[in-house]
Amino acid sequence: xxxxTAQASAQQTADAPAVRVEGVSKSFAGSVALEPISMRIERGxxxxxxxxxxxxxxxxxNLIAGFLEADxxxxxxxxxxxxxxxxxxxEIGIVFQNYALFPHMSVARNVGYGLRTRGVPKAEAERxxxxxxxxxxxEDFADRRPRQLSGGQQQRVALARALVIRPRVLLLDEPxxxxxxxxxxxxxxxxxxxxxxxxLTTVFVTHDQGEALSMSDRIAVMSRATIRQIGTPSEIxxxxxxxxxxxxxxDANMFRATLLEAEGSDARLKLxxxxxxITSFQTxxxxxxPVTLFVRPEHCHLAEPGTPGTIPxxxxxxxxxxxxxxxxxxxxxxxxxxxxxxxxxxxxxxxxEPLAIGLAESGAAVFGAED
Amino acid sequence: xxxxxxxGWFASPSILIAFGITASVLxxxxxxxxxxxxxxxxxxxxxxxxxxxxxxxxxxxxxxxSLLLCIWTALFALLIGxxxxxAMVRARSLSLRSAILLISLTPLFLGEIVRxxxxxIVLGNRGFLNSVLLxxxxxxxxxxxxxxxxxVVIALVHFTLPIVVVMLAAALSHIDRNLExxxxxxxxxxxxxxxxxTLPLSIPGVVAATSTAFAWTFSAFATPxxxxxxxxxTISTMVYQVGFASFNFPLAASLSLMGLLFAVAVLAIFNxxxxxxxxxxxx
Numbered sequence: 177x178x179x180x181t182a183q184a185s186a187q188q189t190a191d192a193p194a195v196r197v198e199g200v201s202k203s204f205a206g207s208v209a210l211e212p213i214s215m216r217i218e219r220g221x222x223x224x225x226x227x228x229x230x231x232x233x234x235x236x237x238n239l240i241a242g243f244l245e246a247d248x249x250x251x252x253x254x255x256x257x258x259x260x261x262x263x264x265x266x267e268i269g270i271v272f273q274n275y276a277l278f279p280h281m282s283v284a285r286n287v288g289y290g291l292r293t294r295g296v297p298k299a300e301a302e303r304x305x306x307x308x309x310x311x312x313x314x315e316d317f318a319d320r321r322p323r324q325l326s327g328g329q330q331q332r333v334a335l336a337r338a339l340v341i342r343p344r345v346l347l348l349d350e351p352x353x354x355x356x357x358x359x360x361x362x363x364x365x366x367x368x369x370x371x372x373x374x375x376l377t378t379v380f381v382t383h384d385q386g387e388a389l390s391m392s393d394r395i396a397v398m399s400r401a402t403i404r405q406i407g408t409p410s411e412i413x414x415x416x417x418x419x420x421x422x423x424x425x426x427d428a429n430m431f432r433a434t435l436l437e438a439e440g441s442d443a444r445l446k447l448x449x450x451x452x453x454i455t456s457f458q459t460x461x462x463x464x465x466p467v468t469l470f471v472r473p474e475h476c477h478l479a480e481p482g483t484p485g486t487i488p489x490x491x492x493x494x495x496x497x498x499x500x501x502x503x504x505x506x507x508x509x510x511x512x513x514x515x516x517x518x519x520x521x522x523x524x525x526x527x528x529e530p531l532a533i534g535l536a537e538s539g540a541a542v543f544g545a546e547d
Numbered sequence: 548x549x550x551x552x553x554x555g556w557f558a559s560p561s562i563l564i565a566f567g568i569t570a571s572v573l574x575x576x577x578x579x580x581x582x583x584x585x586x587x588x589x590x591x592x593x594x595x596x597x598x599x600x601x602x603x604x605x606x607x608x609x610x611x612x613s614l615l616l617c618i619w620t621a622l623f624a625l626l627i628g629x630x631x632x633x634a635m636v637r638a639r640s641l642s643l644r645s646a647i648l649l650i651s652l653t654p655l656f657l658g659e660i661v662r663x664x665x666x667x668i669v670l671g672n673r674g675f676l677n678s679v680l681l682x683x684x685x686x687x688x689x690x691x692x693x694x695x696x697x698x699v700v701i702a703l704v705h706f707t708l709p710i711v712v713v714m715l716a717a718a719l720s721h722i723d724r725n726l727e728x729x730x731x732x733x734x735x736x737x738x739x740x741x742x743x744x745t746l747p748l749s750i751p752g753v754v755a756a757t758s759t760a761f762a763w764t765f766s767a768f769a770t771p772x773x774x775x776x777x778x779x780x781t782i783s784t785m786v787y788q789v790g791f792a793s794f795n796f797p798l799a800a801s802l803s804l805m806g807l808l809f810a811v812a813v814l815a816i817f818n819x820x821x822x823x824x825x826x827x828x829x830x
Contacts, residue, residue: 243728263731270732276725280747280825289743290733341733 192255194219194345194377195240200249200259202235209235211402212249217345220375222368226388227398228424233381236398237347240379242266253344264293269338273350275330277322283309283333284318290341308336311370328359335367339374346371348380352387364391385425389413397421415457419543422470429476429533430511431469431487435462435542443542445469448509452485454540462544468511471540473502473518478525479534486532489515491525505531578800590797597801606785606802610809613765613781616696617813620703621760624711625753627704632715633745651712654705659769666702666774667693694778702770707760714759718752719745754821758814765810782806 195217202210210232217223225233238244239251242263251259258266269290277286284305291301309315312332322330331351338346348367352360368391371378382388388395389409396406397420405412405421416422423430434446438461445452447469454469479486489507492514503517503525515533525531579597581590628651635647654662669675670692677689692698722745730740768783775784782802790799 241728241732243731262736263728264734264736266732267734268732270729272725272729274723274725276723276729278726278730278744289730289735293730293734293739337729337733 192252193217194221194254195379196252196255197236197240198250198252200236200239200246200251202239202244202247208401210239213403214249215396215403215406217377217379219377222371222378222380222391222393224380224382224388224392224395225398226382226385226395226425228383231398232401233383233398234349235401237349237379237381240345241268241270241347267341267344268347269341269343269345270347271331271334271338271349271351273353275322275334275351277330277333277337279322281321282318283314283320283322283325286322286333287337287340289337294341304340305336308340311339312336312366327355328363331355331363335370339370339376344377346376346378348378350382351380352382352384360387367391389425395425397424399424414539416470416541417458419468419470422541422543427473427516429471429473429515431471431507431509431515432511433467433469433509433542435464435467437464438462445542447485447487450484450486452535454535454542455538456541457538458541461542465544467542467544469540469542471535473516475536475539476515476517477534477536478503478517478519478523479532481530481532483532483534486534487515488530488532491527491529491531493527494525496521503531505533507533575800575804578797579804580801581797583795583797588794588796597798598805600798601801601805609780609782609785610806612696612779613783613806613809614813616699616703616771616779616781617761617764619696619700620707620764621757623700623704624707624760625757628708628711628715628756629753631708632712632719635712635716636719648712648716652709655709659706660773662706663702663770663773666698666705666770670698670701670774693774694776696775696779699771699775699779702774703764703767706767706770707763710759710763711756714756715749715752718749718755722748750821750825754818758817761814761817762810765806782809 193216197213197215197217199212199214200210201208201212213236225236227233235244239246240253242258242261246259249259250257253266253268278289281289287308288301288305291304296304305318306315309318312335314329314332314336317325317329317333322333325333334351351367352363355363364387370376380388380391389412392409394406394408395412396403397412398404399420405417407415412421413426416425416428419430422428431447436444436446436451438444441456441458441461443454443456443461445454445467481488487507487509489505489510491503492506493504495502495504497518499521500518501521501523503519505515505517506513507515517533519525578590580593580595582592582594582596584591631647631651635644635651638644638647657665667674671677672689672691672693674693676692677686680686681689692701726744726748727740730744735743766783767781768787771779771781772784772787775781777784783806786799786803786806789795789802
């Protein structure tokens with residue numbers, strides 16, 4: 177009976193999300209750093225907080241880590257409220273942007289720091305440090321000082337130091353921004369492999385949308401102190417829910433249009449002189465009136481100038497990309513006066529040549545002014 | 548080679564100063580090697596007799612006394628200055644930070660004589676400190692602070708505190724806060740973070756501040772002269788006494804020269820020791 181209850185409660189705890197954020201908000205000296213936010217991070221999930229600087233992603237990370245205290249709301253880790261638990265009792269591993277390795281300690285001392293604070297017996301601590309260093313392939317560097325290591329190696333040490341304490345959640349604060357491109361790609365793969373093999377719940381902060389798309393299970397896109405959309409990379413890329421997400425993630429063409437009528441997902445739009453019909457991926461279309469039409473370049477094609485339902489433009493620049501060519505076009509209807517098309521490399525178009533942008537039947541969306 | 552068009556202009560004042568210092572040190576060296584002619588302020592012929600005179604227990608005790616004074620002053624300046632510097636660097640409110648900075652810097656704004664006289668008023672047997680302690684019943688008889696080592700140390704700690712606070716604050720502010728955060732996230736409480744991260748990383752600042760406090764104390768004259776009142780002899784008060792009471796300039800010159808060498812030697816030993824500690828202590 178006792179065992180049953182224990183198992184049941186263990187089961188319950190195991191089902192609970194790794195992190196639950198309920199209405200957590202934060203302001204600094206009157207300016208809002210984070211609007212009340214609620215979200216769940218499942219166990220073993222790789223969740224990315226993506227957004228431009230000042231969007232609140234680092235504030236949210238610091239709230240989860242416990243470096244900041246929430247103004248309102250409650251934060252749960254493994255179903256236990258931790259809002260008022262100090263960071264050193266939260267069992268969280270963090271990799272900082274600058275790695276924050278202790279310069280006065282050897283690599284092994286750095287990695288073993290969290291074990292010494294926990295009073296892990298020496299022999300076991302040494303074994304776990306060795307294992308952690310093996311995991312990041314730095315067994316031979318135990319006696320070095322951090323400054324004797326390259327940037328990539330320092331990052332591995334920082335990762336080993338965070339992993340060795342078997343954290344309940346791993347927080348990564350823009351860990352790749354100081355690495356050069358090739359090393360960054362290699363470290364991303366390696367990190368993802370380690371994370372998956374350990375089944376480690378991970379919260380990753382970045383402003384790099386490519387990084388977010390390639391690494392995450394889910395992405396929370398943030399701007400202006402709030403989460404604008406949360407979903408899998410393909411949901412975010414293919415079905416952005418608002419203007420900000422659509423333009424921040426991936427390449428987007430945005431055209432000024434007037435929504436004439438909408439029925440379900442079908443919309444009739446006035447585009448300058450012409451009219452077009454599109455099928456949006458949205459279930460809720462805004463009210464008729466001025467809107468923004470969103471189409472990814474891959475859902476646009478070249479059309480004969482003057483074809484009804486197309487958007488007139490002139491070629492400004494053609495950029496050869498190997499497998500395809502990017503056509504940057506001047507387009508009066510486009511936001512910022514520019515749009516972009518991807519065409520097969522054989523297509524020959526000269527700057528100044530008039531053309532028209534045709535829209536695919538799907539893959540478009542219309543955003544109202546408030547989005 | 549990059550062109551540095553203003554290098555000459557920027558370097559020239561320092562060359563002037565270096566020239567001035569070298570010239571005066573050479574003059575002292577020259578004086579120290581001349582014989583003393585009693586009743587005359589002009590020195591006699593070349594001799595090593597002055598240094599032989601210094602080889603005496605009385606002078607040895609003065610050197611030892613100076614060293615003790617420096618050690619006590621540097622130690623207390625460090626013990627008081629470190630928490631002040633830490634509070635100054637870490638305080639959230641700007642006004643608190645400015646207040647700490649301003650209060651720690653005031654000794655620099657007072658002239659040496661004014662500052663020392665103020666301390667004489669505070670430290671005297673019927674002075675401020677003793678009156679307060681007597682009034683509150685904490686002591687029954689006045690504590691002797693004037694003309695004692697303790698009184699001189701108190702006044703010199705006040706004198707060296709600004710430079711100690713500023714140097715420690717500079718060192719502390721250069722410590723990356725993420726290092727402390729990392730330690731915290733790894734399970735270290737405040738005290739542990741301080742002892743294992745903040746303190747070890749501030750050691751270079753501690754060494755610099757202690758050395759400077761040491762050197763300032765070593766060269767201090769008015770404070771030991773006035774508060775010590777002849778009861779606390781240091782190398783500088785001794786130089787004054789030999790030079791301007793006995794008018795034995797050659798002996799005063801050799802005494803100051805030996806004092807200088809002594810200070811340099813002590814600082815060199817201290818710095819080497821601390822560097823060894825830094826290298827081996829943190830493993």
